[in-house]
Amino acid sequence: MRLALLALLARGPAHGYELKQDLEQLLGSAYPQPNVGQIYVTLGRLEKSGLIEGEDVEQSSRPNKKVYHLTDAGREALHVWFEETEDEPRVRDEFFMKLALAPQTGLADQITLINKQRRQYLTTMRSLSKLAAAENRDNRIAQLLIEGAMLHLQADLDWLERCQEELE
């Protein structure tokens, strides 16, 4: 979220609510409920660390609004952001540890664990396909985000299948 907000401010100054709308427009329904409170908190932190600066703008019949702009340090942080590659998604997660340790504890059955986990992944996959169907097809960014999430889940499901083949 921090860097996404910085990146939106690279185009020019904006206030919190505008940034929320920009995010909504960019990510469509694929972005779960942008929380305006969270955006203000993040902007506050960014300001504290000197990456952006806020300026109060008077409004006639409303409280002042704060318009933020990027500082030189903020622009530098963005350069670093674009320069770096990102970590791979996790492989050894909590589920894996449960699966690995279940037989020794005698407290859980591996196949039951796999089946339960698969149900959850499938349910989430189903929500994602519904989301993809509901999202505007022309919003390519939103569609790609959903498709990416689905492909990751698919890999997780394929891996569960492998676990079941090996452990059954």
Place this chain on the structure above:
Amino acid sequence: MSEDSVPVLRAEGLVKTHHGEGAPAHAVRGVDLSVARGEFVAITGPSGAGKSTLLHLLGGLQRPDEGSIWLDGRCTDSFGEARWAVERRKAIGIVFQFFNLVSNLSVADNVELPALLAGASPKQARAEREALLAELGLAGKERGMPGELSGGEQQRVALARALVNHPPLLLADEPAGSLDSKGTREVMRLLSRFHARGQTIVLVTHDARLASAADRVISFFDGRIADDAALDGAPPRRAGISGVLELKD
């Protein structure tokens, strides 16, 4: 029993062993299954788990060594080849991974042929074909030959052919197995649409994305049902969908 409570499809104790050159392959090892009217069931599992064999048994393309199948409450034990062929024309539509269209017939003829064989008048058959092809976004392609179409388009023609006689049951065997990601989404969208209108569907797929379009997913391993899960009505989870999409921090 009222008509609605009779399952469209029921199987009990299905067993099928393939006797090839090597050791006998136990493709289906005791399967009980009931599919209610309007249900969309996906059968998933690794390749070689026997899920395609199961689908072939359900469509009468292969006969079980043991067990029985009921279509709309009718026991099929005594059905011969010819009778199954009639069922596949009227009661069961099937789509396959490689479309299996008749390559030297036009798109229109591929779709109309099963209607004519089932006793529809040429006029009715044409009307059904026109409506289905329009619905599947293939209007204007009816004079083309299957070989001139993309894979996704061929699968849509196969879907039209399978549905032209309004069968109560649609069986789909890896319908997106030879399609790209875009074609897969298209097949998914169409199956969901027909299901929303009440079509009963049994889909075999190794593709979890496709399976998630169904409202019930059966996990098939080593010839047996390992899990049978209804996807709707599951309790809300902590992370779920927002967990996989959200921007951190």
